[in-house]
Amino acid sequence: MSLALATLIYEWRRYLAAVIALAFSGLLILAQVGMFTGIVQAATATIDRSRADLMVLPANSESLINSGSNGLPRRLAPQMYLHPEVVSVAALDGGGGRWMNRPKAGEKRVTQFVQVDVVDPIPGAVTLPVDYPEAVRVALLEPYAAVVDRSSLARLGVALNDQATLNGKTVTIRAVLDGYPSINQPSVVVSRDTLRLLGMSDEGDKVGPLMIQLRDPSRAVIVRDQLNAAADGRYRAWTRPELAKANEGALMREQIIGIMLGFSVFLGFLIGVGITSQTLRGAILANIKEFASLRALGVSMGSLRLIVLELSFWVGLAGLAATALFTSAISVLARSAGLPMGFPIGWVSGVAVLLIVIALGSGLMSLGVLKKSQPADLLR
Template sequence: MSLALSTLIYEWRRYLAAVIALAVAGLLVLAMTGMFMGMALSFTATVDHSPAQILILPPQADGIFGDSGQPRRLIPTIYEHPDVTEVQPMIINWAGWTNFPKDGQPAKNDGVRVVVVNPVKGAVTLPNDFSDEIIEALKEPFAVVLDRSSLGKLGVKVGDKAKMNGRTVTVAGVVDGYPNMFNTQVFTSIQTAKLIYVYDDGPRVGPLLVKLRDPTRAKQVAAELTVMGKGQFKAWTREQLSESSQKGMMKEGGISIMIGFMAVVGVFIGIVITWQTLQGAILANIKEFASLRALGVSVGTLNLIIMELSFWVGVAGLALTAVLVAGVATLAKWGGVPMSFPLFIDIPVAIMLMVIAILSGLFSLGVLKKSQPADLLR
C-alpha cells in the first residue's frame, strides 16, 4: 500500500471534508441532469417498451420531440422492404381529464397525453411490458390505464370513473414505468379512442412503428429504409432514437443554461473546499513531511505523494457521489419523479470530479515549502 493511500485511510477524518465537497459537487450536477433526463425518458418510455425495432420519423427530426408528423402514404413504401412485417402509426393525442370527487376529495381538472394502443398480444403499438390482465382490461369500451404514479395527480384509483373530453371512462388498471412530471399519460384502446374523440386517422401521422422479421438486423434495415425513403423520412432503431431524444433535450436552451450554471457552481465549490481541506491536512502533517525530507526524500517525490493523495481523494469522492446519487434516485422513485443517469452524462461528471481533485492537489503543493527539516528542531 502506498504512503498516500495509507495516509488517507488512517487519517480519513482530516480528508473527509474534501471527499464530501467532491461528492456534493457531483450530486449537484447529476441530480439536475438526472431529473431532465428522467423527463426525456418518461416521454420515450412508450418507444423503449415498444415491440417495434425501428421507428420512422421525418428527415429533419433528431428525436421523438422533433417529430412534426409525416404523410400516411409512406406506409406502403416501408412495406416494400422484405424484412418488414408490420407498420403502424403511433397515435398520441390530447384530452381533457376531470375526476368525480367524493368524500371531500378535491376536483382534478387536467390535460392528459393519450397513447392509443392495439390491445392484442404482440401488436406493434402495444408496450411489451403490459400484462395479460391489462390487455384484457383495455379491451373493454371506455376503459383506460394509467401509470401508478399518476393516480394521485388525477384524483382517482383503480375502478374509479372520470371524464375525458366529456365522456365517462373507467380506470381499469395501472402500469409501472411510465411516470411523467408534466403531461400525464393515459393508455386507451383504438375502440375507446374513437369513443372519446382522440383517434386520428387523417393524412398525417406521428412516428411509424416498424416490426421486423429478424430483430437482430435492425441497424442494417434502418439504414436501408432511410435510403429507400429518398429523403422523405429517416429510420431509427429503438435504441438510437431513445438516446438521441435524451441528448436532444439537453440541447434545449433553458435546460443547457441551467445545467451549465450548476456545473460551474459545482466546480467552484469542489475546487475551493477540496483545495482548502487538502492544504489544512497537509499542514497538520507538515512535521511528517519534514521528517521525510530529513531522510533524503526529494521535494519532487513529496509532490508526487501529494498528487497521489489528491487522486485517492477523488476516487473516494466518486464512490460517495455514487452512494448519494443512488439515494436521491431511490427517493425520486418513491415520489414518482422519473430520473435517468445515462453514461454520456455520468462519464463527463466523473472526469470533472477527478480533475477537481487533481487541481486541488496542484494548488496545495506550495504548502510543502514549509516542510523544512530544521522545523523538527523547534
C-alpha cells in the same frame, strides 16, 4: 500500499470534508442530469418498451422532442411492408384532452389537461409494451377503458374502476400501471378503438411516427439503412436506441436546460475546488513534521510533491465513490416517489473526469505548503 493511500486510510477524518465536497459537487450535476433524462424516459416509455425495432419519422426530424410536426403521409405505412423483413407497422397515435374526475362525497374535483397515449391490446402488437401485464392488455379491450400509472392516480383524482370524463366522454379506469410515471402532464393510456370512440383519432392524410417490428431484430441497423436509402427524402428510419439517444440529446440542448446544467457545473467546480484545496492544505500543514522528516531522510521535494498529488488522486477516487453512493440513494428515493431518473454514460464519465481534475487541481494548489517542511524545524 503507497504512503499516500496509507495516509488517507489512517487519517481519513482530515480528508473527509474534501471527499464530501467532491461528492456533493458531483451530485449537484448528476441529480439535474438524472431528472432531465428521466423526463424524456417517462415521456417515451411506451415507445422505448414497445416491440418496435425501428421508428420512422419525417426526414427533417432530429428527435421526438420539440421537432415540430411529426406528420407522415398515411400511404407510407403500407409501403413499409414492401421490405421483406418488416412484419408489423403501426402509427404512433394519441393526443391531448380535458380530464375531469367524478368525485365522491368529500373528494376534490380535478380538471386538467392530460396526454393520451395509444396501444393496440393485441398479443404481440408492435405498440404494446413488453412489460404490460396480461391483465392490463385485457382491460384495454373494453370500450372506453383507460389505464393510468399508479403515481398519477392522486393527480387525476381517481382510483381503480372509477369513472371520469375525457373530452366530454366517460372513461373508466380499468387497470393501474407501475413504472410509467408522468413528470409534466398526467398520461392516460387507451386502445386505438377507444381513441376513435372518444373522437380523438386523426383520420386525415397524415399519421404520426411509424413503429416497425422486424422479423429479425438483430438486423435493425441493416434494415434501417436500406429503408433510408429508399426514402428519397420522404422519411428517416431510426433504430430505437438511436432515437432514445437523440431524444436525450435534444432535451439537453434546450436553452434553459443548458443554462441550468452549465451553472451547476460551474457551481460544482467552485465548491469542489474551494473546499477540497483548503482541506488538503490543512491536512498537509497538520502533517508538516512528517514531511520534514522525509526530507531529513533524503526524500526530494519532487517526490514529496508526487506524494501530495497521489494523495489528491485517492481523495478524488473516494469522492467518486461517495458521489455514486449519494446519487444511487437519490435515485432510489426519486423512483419511490414516482420520479424516474436516468444517467447517460457520457454525463457520468464527464462528471467523473471533472471530480478527478478538481482533486488534482486542489492538490497542485496545496503544493506550496511543502516549502514549510524544513528539516531544521524538527529541532525546535
